[in-house]
Each structure stands twice: as structure tokens, then as C-alpha cells.
Amino acid sequence: MSEAPSNKRPAPAPPDQARKAAMRVRPTAPIVPSTNVSGNALMLVIAIMSFLACLTLGAVSMVRATAESWQSQISREITVQIKPDDKLDMDKALADARDLALTFDGTTAGNIVDKEATARLLEPWLGEGLDLDELPVPRLVIITIDEQNPPDFAAMRKALTEAIPQAYLDDHRTWVDRLVAMAHTTALIGTGVLVLVFSAMVLTVIFATRGTLSGNRHIVEVLHFVGAEASFVASEFQKHFLKISLKGAGAGGLLAATCFAAASFWQSRALATPQSDQATALFGTFAIGWMGYLGIAAIMIVIALLTTLTARYTVMRTIYEIDLIRSDPARTDTHQN
Amino acid sequence: MGPEILRDLTFDIPRKSFQFLTGPSGAGKTTLLKLLFLSLQPTRGLIRMFDRNISVIPREEFPMLRRRVGIVFQDFRLLDHLTTYENVALPLRVRGKDESTYRSDVLELLGWVGLGERINVLPPVLSGGEKQRAAIARALIDRPEILLADEPTGNVDPPMARRLLNLFMELNRLGTAVVIATHDLSLMDQVEARRMILSQGRLDIYE
Numbered sequence: 001m002s003e004a005p006s007n008k009r010p011a012p013a014p015p016d017q018a019r020k021a022a023m024r025v026r027p028t029a030p031i032v033p034s035t036n037v038s039g040n041a042l043m044l045v046i047a048i049m050s051f052l053a054c055l056t057l058g059a060v061s062m063v064r065a066t067a068e069s070w071q072s073q074i075s076r077e078i079t080v081q082i083k084p085d086d087k088l089d090m091d092k093a094l095a096d097a098r099d100l101a102l103t104f105d106g107t108t109a110g111n112i113v114d115k116e117a118t119a120r121l122l123e124p125w126l127g128e129g130l131d132l133d134e135l136p137v138p139r140l141v142i143i144t145i146d147e148q149n150p151p152d153f154a155a156m157r158k159a160l161t162e163a164i165p166q167a168y169l170d171d172h173r174t175w176v177d178r179l180v181a182m183a184h185t186t187a188l189i190g191t192g193v194l195v196l197v198f199s200a201m202v203l204t205v206i207f208a209t210r211g212t213l214s215g216n217r218h219i220v221e222v223l224h225f226v227g228a229e230a231s232f233v234a235s236e237f238q239k240h241f242l243k244i245s246l247k248g249a250g251a252g253g254l255l256a257a258t259c260f261a262a263a264s265f266w267q268s269r270a271l272a273t274p275q276s277d278q279a280t281a282l283f284g285t286f287a288i289g290w291m292g293y294l295g296i297a298a299i300m301i302v303i304a305l306l307t308t309l310t311a312r313y314t315v316m317r318t319i320y321e322i323d324l325i326r327s328d329p330a331r332t333d334t335h336q337n
Numbered sequence: 338m339g340p341e342i343l344r345d346l347t348f349d350i351p352r353k354s355f356q357f358l359t360g361p362s363g364a365g366k367t368t369l370l371k372l373l374f375l376s377l378q379p380t381r382g383l384i385r386m387f388d389r390n391i392s393v394i395p396r397e398e399f400p401m402l403r404r405r406v407g408i409v410f411q412d413f414r415l416l417d418h419l420t421t422y423e424n425v426a427l428p429l430r431v432r433g434k435d436e437s438t439y440r441s442d443v444l445e446l447l448g449w450v451g452l453g454e455r456i457n458v459l460p461p462v463l464s465g466g467e468k469q470r471a472a473i474a475r476a477l478i479d480r481p482e483i484l485l486a487d488e489p490t491g492n493v494d495p496p497m498a499r500r501l502l503n504l505f506m507e508l509n510r511l512g513t514a515v516v517i518a519t520h521d522l523s524l525m526d527q528v529e530a531r532r533m534i535l536s537q538g539r540l541d542i543y544e
Contacts, residue, residue, distance in 0.1 A: 024456065031430070225376070226475070227401075227404035227479075228400060230397075230400070
């Protein structure tokens with residue numbers, strides 16, 4: 001009837017009347033209602049879940065970065081400790097130890113901790129105005145090493161002991177091993193939390209989308225019965241749910257990104273204050289870097305795709321079920337007068 | 338499995354024919370219409386539609402077959418968030434047609450069924466009779482080859498029932514086969530037409 005000329009229709013309305021009426025037709029509404037209570041609730045659920053997932057991702061990446069930085073800072077240096085001895089010229093021994101250590105491949109710099117610095121190190125225990133010459137305090141040489149290509153610690157230890165019997169090489173291995181173990185555990189726990197939050201997000205989004213769609217089943221049915229192809233119905237719902245999920249995931253992701261940006265800004269503004277120093281010591285820097293922001297964008301895309309695909313799958317399944325009623329004799333008795 | 342509603346029915350709906358399907362409540366009129374509309378499958382027996390056995394037609398082809406069939410549901414099945422105009426235009430919209438190509442046709446049909454002044458009204462605001470007319474207009478809008486109407490005059494007054502019947506007959510004269518399920522004897526008495534009477538699962542046809 002769409003292409004039928006009006007003279008074939010019984011008793012057509014006068015053209016001017018039709019025109020007058022045509023002017024009053026409102027802009028065509030979307031087939032799937034753009035807003036309703038369940039749609040808004042779904043948007044809120046998606047926003048909350050994406051916010052939580054983004055926060056978790058940011059927090060986990062921050063913890064991993066901090067753990068790695070601890071590990072790398074402590075493993076970047078080794079220490080040569082020389083115990084005082086009456087027969088020992090300490091300054092010469094320190095210089096010899098530094099020079100000997102620097103002859104090994106994999107060392108990059110050597111730094112003797114001078115008397116003032118040593119006194120500062122001991123200040124918390126021994127107080128100010130300490131005269132190191134009066135106390136048998138060991139002295140330190142800090143050797144910076146190439147982390148990628150570390151020197152042979154055993155050979156260095158042997159050479160140092162042979163040249164200066166009072167020297168003791170501390171390669172921080174015990175600390176490094178503990179820190180590596182702690183960093184791995186932290187990263188593992190973080191990944192576990194991330195997996196849990198992501199699983200919760202995926203399931204929540206899927207169930208919320210299906211719940212919202214179940215309230216629209218009558219629309220699917222009517223479209224199906226007026227001759228819409230399944231792909232058409234699915235695409236209408238996909239468009240609708242893509243909009244909802246983009247709005248929700250966008251809001252949640254942007255809020256999380258804003259939180260990280262604000263924390264990072266606060267930390268940079270409060271640099272060198274006691275509060276900031278404590279926060280930095282505990283949590284590292286709040287900056288999540290471009291990878292973190294990329295992760296947040298990825299979460300938003302994943303949620304949008306997840307919602308859209310769930311909507312498509314659910315609509316196709318609903319249509320399949322409608323057709324199944326047709327072939328399931330046990331269900332026919334619910335449909336007769 | 339539920340009780341057998343219909344059994345041993347043999348009939349055809351010739352092209353361009355006009356018939357009433359009648360019988361007491363619960364006789365299976367709606368079930369029979371649903372079978373003809375591919376929304377139920379018989380537990381046994383054969384239904385051929387447009388020269389094809391519907392039991393072996395792939396699901397993907399149902400939409401194309403349904404587009405050749407117009408149906409007026411007893412419960413109207415209008416979408417509450419769409420206006421009368423949008424509900425009637427829905428079959429054309431899902432076929433991908435541009436609104437400018439069908440707007441005047443839809444308005445003309447709405448004028449004919451007496452809803453010319455209600456085009457922007459949402460179904461919850463329409464009366465039962467108006468909903469029924471909107472549902473009829475939706476079924477007619479794409480000029481189907483066969484029209485199945487389930488109690489199409491159940492909610493309208495006699496003059497409007499007469500007017501709708503005229504519409505169905507006019508549509509039939511233009512080539513559409515019409516099946517009207519009703520138990521309104523006064524409606525059937527207005528037209529000399531084939532009567533298919535369902536009773537206790539059996540079908541008697543009076544030409």
C-alpha cells in the first residue's frame with residue numbers, strides 16, 4: 001500500500017486534508033524507546049561498573065609500578081662496607097675498594113659515603129656532633145651497577161676480600177629477592193582483583209542488558225510479526241544499547257580518569273610536603289601514565305562492545321524463542337482463545 | 338502436550354476470496370489464524386502457504402512470508418511509545434522504506450479509518466475502538482495478499498463496524514484475500530460471503 005496511488009484506496013481523504021495532517025506529524029520516534037526507567041538504570045549500572053573497573057585497573061597498575069620501582073631502585077646499587085681497623089688507612093681503603101669495584105664489567109659509578117654523610121646516617125641513633133674518628137664506625141662505598149648487565153658479584157667479593165680483608169660486599173640480594181617476591185605477590189593479587197572486578201563487570205553488564213531487554217520483548221515480537229527481519233530488529237536494539245553503554249561507560253571511565261588526574265595533580269602541587277612524601281612512599285606516584293588512560297579507554301570500548309553484543313544475542317534468541325513457540329506443541333496451549 | 342484444539346481440517350483460502358471464520362469462544366479461531374500466520378506450527382498435518390509447505394520453510398524466510406500476510410491481533414499489539422501514525426507506518430519502516438514515500442498513504446488510511454485527528458496520539462490514550470482501527474490500518478498499510486483479522490469489530494460501534502467491513506470488502510475487491518474471525522452474527526449477515534464454522538475441533542464450510 002505504500003507505493004499505491006491514492007485513487008486505488010477506498011474513499012481517499014482530500015489531498016489538502018492529508019497535507020494539513022501531514023504537517024502535524026511529529027518527527028519519527030526511534031523504534032526502541034530512547035529513555036525509560038530500565039534503560040536509565042542500565043546506564044547507571046554500566047557507569048558504576050566501568051568506574052570500579054577503571055579504578056581497579058589504575059590502582060593495580062600503580063601498585064605494580066611502585067613495586068617495580070622499589071625493586072629496581074634497590075637492585076641498582078651495591079654497597080662495599082669497610083670495617084675500621086687500627087692497621088687500616090680508611091681513606092685509602094675506601095678509594096681502593098671503589099677503584100677495584102669499578103674495574104669489573106657492569107659497574108657504572110662508585111661513590112664513597114663521606115664522613116658527613118655517614119654522620120647524618122647515624123644521627124638518628126647517635127645524635128648530632130658525632131666525631132667518626134673516635135668511633136669504630138664502618139664506612140661505605142656505593143657502587144652503581146648496570147641492572148641489565150650486572151657484574152659478577154662472587155668474583156668481586158673475592159677480589160675485594162683479598163685486597164682489603166676488612167671489606168664486605170653487600171649486593172642487597174636478600175632484599176632484592178624479598179622485594180621481587182613481594183612485587184610478584186602484589187602484582188598477582190592485583191591481577192586477581194582485576195580479574196574478579198572484570199568478571200563482575202562482564203556478568204553485571206550482561207545480566208543488566210538482558211533484564212532491560214526483557215522489558216522490551218513485546219517490541220521484538222511486534223517487529224517480528226510485522227515482517228521485520230531478525231537482523232533489522234537486532235540492529236535497532238544494538239544501536240539503542242550502544243548509545244546507553246557508551247554514555248554509561250564514558251561517564252564511569254571519565255570519572256575514574258578525572259580521579260587519577262586530580263590525585264596526580266594534588267601530588268605534584270604538594271611535592272616535598274610531609275603528606276605528599278608519605279603518600280608517595282606508601283603508594284608511589286598517583287600518575288597512571290598514558291598506558292593507564294589507554295586502559296580506561298579500552299575498558300569503555302569493551303563495555304560498549306559487550307553490551308551491544310549481549311543485546312544482539314538476546315534479541316536473536318528472543319526471536320528464535322518466538323519461532324520456537326511455533327514449533328513447540330507443548331507451548332501452543334498458552335496462545336489460544 | 339496440551340489438548341488437541343483442531344483436528345482433521347481441510348480447507349483452502351483462494352486468492353481474492355472473502356470469508357468469515359466463526360464459531361463459539363474457545364473453538365480455536367485464534368489458533369487457526371496463528372497457524373495461518375506462521376506463529377504456531379501444527380502438531381500434525383500439512384499447511385501450504387503461497388504454494389509452499391510451511392513446515393520446511395527455513396526460519397530466515399518467515400519475515401518475507403509474513404510481509405505478504407496482514408494480521409489484526411485481538412489484543413492489537415500496538416507499541417505504546419509510538420504514535421498512531423508511527424504504529425501504522427511500522428510495517429513500511431521495517432521494510433526500510435523512506436518516510437517521505439509513505440507518509441501521505443499512511444495519513445490517507447488513518448483518515449479513512451477515522452483516526453485522522455489522532456495521528457500524534459499514543460496508544461494508551463486511544464479508546465479500545467481507536468486502538469482496533471489503528472491495528473487494522475497497520476495490517477492493511479502494505480496491502481497484503483491475505484488479511485487475517487481476529488475479531489476486528491469487537492470494540493467498535495455498529496456504524497464503525499460497518500465502515501470497517503466496507504474497508505475489508507474494498508480491499509478484497511482490490512485483490513486481497515480476507516479472513517475475518519468473528520462471532521458477530523450481525524456483521525456476517527451484512528455480507529454474502531463464505532462462512533467457515535469451527536466447532537469442537539471440526540470445520541464446516543458454507544459457500
